[in-house]
């Protein structure tokens with residue numbers, strides 16, 4: 001039969017062809033420099049990669065947030081039992097605290113809700129934060145709870161403490177933000193002002209930019225503020241000069257409250273600590289801002 005030898009010949013040719021080309025390919029691979037595919041296939045290098053991947057994957061990050069919320073929970077009974085206990089910056093307390101109902105003030109982003117997927121998308125897409133994509137992310141309502149946050153907020157609410165969500169999310173994101181919080185099981189008190197977003201008007205108080213002082217005062221007019229929780233120092237006290245020295249100066253009087261009345265969560269992905277390094281001048285070219293951040297590194301003289 002003729003077809004068989006033809007088939008055998010064809011198979012032999014194909015195999016032989018493969019065998020014949022393999023040494024050449026191996027030879028080429030051995031001689032070639034390390035492929036540069038890895039550099040060109042993925043997103044371009046981004047200074048935020050380590051911070052975002054740490055936030056999303058390092059168990060240490062989860063342990064830190066749980067540590068903060070466990071400490072807050074531990075202090076809550078003491079705070080409730082002490083009628084003089086107040087976690088409001090001294091200059092923001094407008095009157096006495098007798099007979100005021102207990103409350104806590106918590107920030108939302110990177111405090112109660114984890115928006116690291118938004119940051120991850122920016123790294124992937126070679127993009128920077130902007131209000132439009134940020135609002136799109138918020139409207140997805142897919143943020144998860146920061147580890148430990150949900151348990152702490154529920155623990156506080158179960159003890160009769162009102163949780164105020166004081167956020168620099170825009171007020172028009174209030175519905176989606178509350179829906180996101182509610183779906184995760186965060187306690188949302190039955191009152192209109194439980195979400196205090198950017199743009200909240202506080203009678204008798206002139207807001208300084210996006211600082212939260214007026215909104216804290218608003219809560220404090222009717223409440224004894226037992227605790228504050230946040231990932232930025234502006235979540236606790238107004239910062240008059242956003243420079244490294246000004247930021248330190250703002251919190252210095254309250255260092256004794258850290259871990260007692262004020263609970264700080266880690267956020268290496270963004271925050272006012274960053275523009276503090278380039279005079280808050282986001283209008284500067286990215287390379288210039290980066291150079292100023294490099295200038296902030298400490299080499300101990302060498």
Ligand SMILES: [Mg+2]
Pocket residue numbers: 107108109110111230231232
């Ligand atoms: Mg925040």
